[in-house]
Amino acid sequence: MFYAFSLLIPAMLAWLLTGLTFTHRAVSGWQRHPSTDRAGTSWHVCWTCYRRLMAVRSLFPTHFYEGDIGEESLIAELDRSVRALASDDTAGKRWSKAHGYRGYTSYASLDDLPQRDPAFADLKRHLDRHVARFAEACGFQLGGRRLKLDSLWVNLLRPGGTHSGHIHPHSVVSGTVYVTVPAGSGALRLEDPRLGLMMAAPPREDIFVHAEPAPGTVFLWExxxxxEVMPNTAKSDRISASFNYRW
Known part of the structure; x- marks a missing residue:
């Protein structure tokens, strides 16, 4: 009797496997359909399921904002103001020389430009609007508040000048508005933020993105x-104003 039962088990399994209809949606993407003849049951690809298995999503994207001040008269006024500062700000010129900055920056010398000059006060009003749009696009949960300008400084970069790779600690959004941009005066180069986490990853096609500004351009990023700022290969100065926003 045991011998007969052992022969029956394979037959029962064969009957079940040819008779059942089931779908491996989450594993293989294949679907089984019974025909009128159990022995003739066939398999075919469930293409919808297969495509679902191949889905690729982008998680935690890196946001980069490109806007424009849209007011040529303000840009011209800022050009005059920055050149005046580069001439009169003795402390800023001293700091720039001591730190190898080819040109002039008010980064370490002046922290009140919007209060000091109406042109920068007007610029701040424009930047507040751009930053508010960017903050919304980033999905910041600010509880009804707005990001606030924390610091604003100007840069006059001479031919041959550059600024090596860096981040802006202790702030939320940083950016630059471009005032005078001669051809070849240096793009903004952005680095893939995953580089420091690529333990043993193979090379990628694009680990840097170059953003080319024009007069009036506003770039924002987290x-x-x-x-970094690429070398100024133009024959004249490039002028910009950089800033940080906090919450």
């Missing part, structure tokens, strides 16, 4: 994004 402050943790590493970036």
């Amino acid at each position: 402050s943790w994004l590493r970036h």
